[in-house]
Amino acid sequence: MTKNDDFAAMMKDMMGAFPMDTKAMDDAFKTTATLSEKLSSVALDAAKKSTELSANWTKDTLAKMADMSKAKAEPADYAKALSDFATAQAEIASANATTFAEIAKKVQADTVELLMAAGKDYSQDASAAVKKATGDVTATAKKATSAAK
Incomplete structure (x- = not known):
């Protein structure tokens, strides 16, 4: 090897000797990009709903x-106000915890559904690529056999 070897040309020649069908790679990239978009949508929707729920809980x-915190006429009224506040907060916390759980359950269900669909898409892409590669190898082998005769 000399200092002036053109590695780019060498790599191009080497890769040219091993032709590849980039359509399979393009299809896999598109499938992955679509899956990422859908998963992001699920996550962003859950974040939006969770944020709205948290904001409403805070406002309440x-x-x-x-x-x-308003001034009361009798000392017992302060105890009652605190008791009412604590009771209301317990009820709201229970309701909001249930709503958060529903949001999480929907995220989980949507994610599983998307992953199952993506697995099917990847499987179809892989099957098509293997079928094409098998056809290409068979055709090349036939040409080599014919040329050898």
Whole structure:
């Protein structure tokens, strides 16, 4: 090897000796990009719903705190206001936890559905690529056999 060897030309020649069908790679890339888009959509939708739920929960809590913090006529009214606030917060927390769980369950179901569909797509892409490669190898072998005769 000399300092002036053109490695780009050598690599081009080497890769030219091993022809590849880039359509299979293009199809796999497109399938992966589509899957990523769909998974991102599921995640962003869940984040949006979770954020809205959290914001509403915060607004409700602040509103109830404003009611609780108002001056009362009797000392017992403070205890009642605190008790009412705690009861309301327990109910809201339970309802919101259930809603968060529903959001998570939907994300899980959508993700499994997308992955199953993607697995099917990848399988079809791989089968098509193997079938084409087998046909190409068979054709090349036949040409080599014919040329040898």
